[in-house]
Amino acid sequence: MRSADSRGGPAGSGKTKGQRPDNAPSISGPPENERRSSRGEGGSEEEGGARKAADGEERPYLTMRALDDLNLHFEEHFGLRPASKGPEGKHEAFEEEEDDRRHRLMNMILLVMGTAALMILIMLMVLDTLGILGPGSDPEVLYMSVVVALFGTIVVFLINYLGFPSLAGSMFLVIILFGIAVSDRPDRVIDGRALFLFAIPILMAGILLRPWASFVMAGLCTLTISVIGTGIGHPPNLPAVGGFFAFAALSWLSGNSLERSIRNLQSSNERLRSSEMRLRKSEDRYHKIMSSSPDSIMVLDSGGTITDCNAAMVRMQGSDSREDLLGRDVLDIISHGRRMKAEGCMNVVRRRGSVRDVVLEFVRADGSSYPVEVSSAVLGQTPGTDQSIICVAKDITERRRMEKERRMMSKRLKTMVERRTSELRHTVNELESLSYSVSHDLRGPLRGIDGFSQLLLEEYGDHIDGEGRKYLGRIKQANANMSSKIDALQHLIMVGRRRLRMRDANMSAFARDAVKDLETREPERNVRVNVRDTPWAMGDPVLLRRMVSILIDNAWKFTRDSGEPQIEFGHRHLEGRRVYYVRDNGAGFDMRYSHKLFMPFQRLHIREGYKGLGTGLAIVRRIMDRHGGSAWAEGRPGGGSTFMFSFDGEAATDGGIAT
Amino acid sequence: MSERSMLLVEDDPDDVELTMRTLHRGGSDHRVDVVRDGVEAMDYLMCRGKYSQRDAYDLPTVILLDLKMPRIGGLEVLEELRANELTRDIPVVVVTTSRERGDLEKSYRLGANSYIHKPVNFEEFMDLLKRIAEYWLEMNEPVPEQ
Numbered sequence: 001m002r003s004a005d006s007r008g009g010p011a012g013s014g015k016t017k018g019q020r021p022d023n024a025p026s027i028s029g030p031p032e033n034e035r036r037s038s039r040g041e042g043g044s045e046e047e048g049g050a051r052k053a054a055d056g057e058e059r060p061y062l063t064m065r066a067l068d069d070l071n072l073h074f075e076e077h078f079g080l081r082p083a084s085k086g087p088e089g090k091h092e093a094f095e096e097e098e099d100d101r102r103h104r105l106m107n108m109i110l111l112v113m114g115t116a117a118l119m120i121l122i123m124l125m126v127l128d129t130l131g132i133l134g135p136g137s138d139p140e141v142l143y144m145s146v147v148v149a150l151f152g153t154i155v156v157f158l159i160n161y162l163g164f165p166s167l168a169g170s171m172f173l174v175i176i177l178f179g180i181a182v183s184d185r186p187d188r189v190i191d192g193r194a195l196f197l198f199a200i201p202i203l204m205a206g207i208l209l210r211p212w213a214s215f216v217m218a219g220l221c222t223l224t225i226s227v228i229g230t231g232i233g234h235p236p237n238l239p240a241v242g243g244f245f246a247f248a249a250l251s252w253l254s255g256n257s258l259e260r261s262i263r264n265l266q267s268s269n270e271r272l273r274s275s276e277m278r279l280r281k282s283e284d285r286y287h288k289i290m291s292s293s294p295d296s297i298m299v300l301d302s303g304g305t306i307t308d309c310n311a312a313m314v315r316m317q318g319s320d321s322r323e324d325l326l327g328r329d330v331l332d333i334i335s336h337g338r339r340m341k342a343e344g345c346m347n348v349v350r351r352r353g354s355v356r357d358v359v360l361e362f363v364r365a366d367g368s369s370y371p372v373e374v375s376s377a378v379l380g381q382t383p384g385t386d387q388s389i390i391c392v393a394k395d396i397t398e399r400r401r402m403e404k405e406r407r408m409m410s411k412r413l414k415t416m417v418e419r420r421t422s423e424l425r426h427t428v429n430e431l432e433s434l435s436y437s438v439s440h441d442l443r444g445p446l447r448g449i450d451g452f453s454q455l456l457l458e459e460y461g462d463h464i465d466g467e468g469r470k471y472l473g474r475i476k477q478a479n480a481n482m483s484s485k486i487d488a489l490q491h492l493i494m495v496g497r498r499r500l501r502m503r504d505a506n507m508s509a510f511a512r513d514a515v516k517d518l519e520t521r522e523p524e525r526n527v528r529v530n531v532r533d534t535p536w537a538m539g540d541p542v543l544l545r546r547m548v549s550i551l552i553d554n555a556w557k558f559t560r561d562s563g564e565p566q567i568e569f570g571h572r573h574l575e576g577r578r579v580y581y582v583r584d585n586g587a588g589f590d591m592r593y594s595h596k597l598f599m600p601f602q603r604l605h606i607r608e609g610y611k612g613l614g615t616g617l618a619i620v621r622r623i624m625d626r627h628g629g630s631a632w633a634e635g636r637p638g639g640g641s642t643f644m645f646s647f648d649g650e651a652a653t654d655g656g657i658a659t
Numbered sequence: 660m661s662e663r664s665m666l667l668v669e670d671d672p673d674d675v676e677l678t679m680r681t682l683h684r685g686g687s688d689h690r691v692d693v694v695r696d697g698v699e700a701m702d703y704l705m706c707r708g709k710y711s712q713r714d715a716y717d718l719p720t721v722i723l724l725d726l727k728m729p730r731i732g733g734l735e736v737l738e739e740l741r742a743n744e745l746t747r748d749i750p751v752v753v754v755t756t757s758r759e760r761g762d763l764e765k766s767y768r769l770g771a772n773s774y775i776h777k778p779v780n781f782e783e784f785m786d787l788l789k790r791i792a793e794y795w796l797e798m799n800e801p802v803p804e805q
Contacts, residue, residue, distance in 0.1 A: 447777065
């Protein structure tokens with residue numbers, strides 16, 4: 001017994017109405033549970049729901065097993081996989097099927113005959129022992145014929161058993177023909193009532209062998225009566241021959257139509273089966289998806305009643321079993337405040353076919369509620385056919401909590417950053433205004449020193465000798481120096497304090513202006529200056545002009561000792577950033593100290609010629625800082641230097657232009 | 660018409676000294692009164708405290724006002740001056756070391772007539788003071804007497 005029912009577990013075995021014969025699983029129809037499942041697909045949702053409820057979680061496994069069985073049956077039955085079978089294969093399969101049928105029919109007939117022969121033999125023995133055999137009957141002949149019949153039956157059975165049903169059938173028919181031929185006196189056989197007995201092998205040939213075999217048998221019968229007739233000098237019985245062939249034709253027709261109907265029946269059966277298989281496969285897939293999904297899944301009927309749900313849904317709801325959920329209105333498990341939204345959402349699903357990521361609130365079995373994100377769609381492909389709705393729900397409590405935490409964190413962080421920034425800004429402002437006012441206050445005494453030194457010089461000059469006057473001059477010089485340092489410091493601070501006014505700025509124009517100023521101031525210098533056209537930059541034009549001017553001034557200053565002073569202003573693209581540069585072939589600097597270049601009051605050149613306060617590059621860097629950009633430099637002693645700045649963020653690497 | 664005079668509001672004694680020297684050296688015979696901070700300046704103008712004996716109608720032709728002073732600062736003095744009927748029209752020249760934009764803006768908003776940045780270099784300082792005195796005390800037509 002290999003039907004699905006036998007292994008189907010509690011659900012299957014309890015409900016099986018009848019058992020199928022072992023060797024004919026395909027004809028007796030699918031097992032009870034399979035038939036139910038196919039009905040569930042087309043039937044009402046209540047029915048399907050009830051079934052699924054009864055089957056519980058076992059259901060998918062049961063279906064799997066039934067499916068395996070079914071596959072086996074198919075493969076054994078047709079000797080091929082049903083899906084891959086072509087028309088030829090179908091025909092062969094049908095012939096095999098027919099052989100099988102004949103084989104079984106043969107077996108049955110032989111069984112009946114064998115049993116009958118055995119019974120007759122026993123009866124004969126009993127009658128013989130009792131001595132009440134009819135007068136004139138020869139017991140030996142009787143025994144002989146019965147034994148022969150029994151033997152013949154066994155032989156034919158064996159041939160049939162060995163897998164040659166056609167041969168067995170032919171032999172069987174020949175034996176019967178022979179039996180009929182010798183069953184009576186020859187004249188009675190060819191012209192008596194016994195003649196009708198010939199109908200038996202003719203009809204049986206159609207059934208046991210092939211429809212056309214009836215004609216062969218009719219021919220054999222004709223041959224038999226001809227031989228017998230010739231033996232007794234009887235002319236051939238033509239009407240009988242006509243009758244034989246009429247019988248054969250009848251048998252042939254009925255056999256053919258029988259075969260055709262069986263064939264039709266089988267092919268429709270086969271179609272039914274394969275569509276059932278597909279159905280079962282898809283249903284199985286559906287159940288597998290349902291049971292393996294980590295998300296909670298519910299199926300609702302068109303009215304919103306839960307007809308199916310998976311284990312994840314049961315778990316999420318904190319219910320004991322699916323039964324707690326099945327049959328309930330879905331609105332029952334949605335918290336009061338969200339029911340309107342849920343209904344609206346269902347309407348949208350019905351109208352548009354689906355909704356995604358709707359946030360609702362479900363109520364657990366214990367009454368507590370939790371947020372869920374629901375995506376939903378109508379199951380039926382065309383509107384109006386199946387209005388079942390599938391809902392995939394995700395418990396978003398944790399996500400919500402994390403989001404909330406994240407929001408709180410970022411808010412806290414933001415507040416903190418804002419507070420710190422404002423503190424910092426405040427401090428910087430204070431610091432800057434302090435240094436500004438300090439630098440102002442430093443000027444007062446300087447004026448005093450300068451003023452009184454001057455007065456001393458002018459009013460008491462007569463009392464002071466040359467050396468004394470020189471010292472007074474030095475005092476005034478130091479004073480002036482101090483004063484310009486304070487000026488420079490104030491400039492630097494002012495760059496930091498200035499409110500930026502962002503405009504499009506033509507950097508090349510600034511460079512040209514700076515060059516023009518220098519050429520006017522020092523017409524004796526012969527510097528080859530090349531200012532290329534560059535893209536305009538976005539920034540505060542006042543500061544940018546100052547910055548370019550500082551860089552050009554520096555280049556001008558440090559090329560004073562070069563043989564053929566050259567200055568170039570331009571731009572390049574480096575690593576995706578637009579970099580402006582001022583390049584000269586002047587004194588250059590040692591890269592080891594390049595980090596000091598941009599610090600205020602730091603100077604790398606102590607030579608008399610290169611005057612300066614050392615705040616120029618600090619101002620350059622401060623200006624670029626304020627524009628969110630950066631400034632850097634490269635060079636080598638005696639090999640010139642290149643100063644670069646870019647508005648596009650921090651400098652990734654130093655340099656790249658000097659070569 | 661009373662004598663043209665100048666009121667110098669300056670807390671730094673060095674600056675006062677240098678200013679006085681410069682003005683006298685320039686041969687100016689105009690009277691220069693000096694007060695040391697904002698409070699004294701207001702007392703002087705309103706004839707209060709130690710200036711209670713002063714003739715209230717003897718107003719300076721021009722006031723040289725420093726901004727950074729103890730007690731009442733220059734800007735507050737300026738504000739009070741402009742708010743008072745009597746002193747409303749007196750020309751005020753702010754003379755300060757401050758280059759701060761805010762000071763400059765506020766000074767003009769409060770009614771300063773001029774804003775001069777005090778140089779550190781004494782020669783420049785002298786030159787500047789001479790010109791201020793020349794302009795405000797001699798060239799410029801003062802406010803008519805009430």
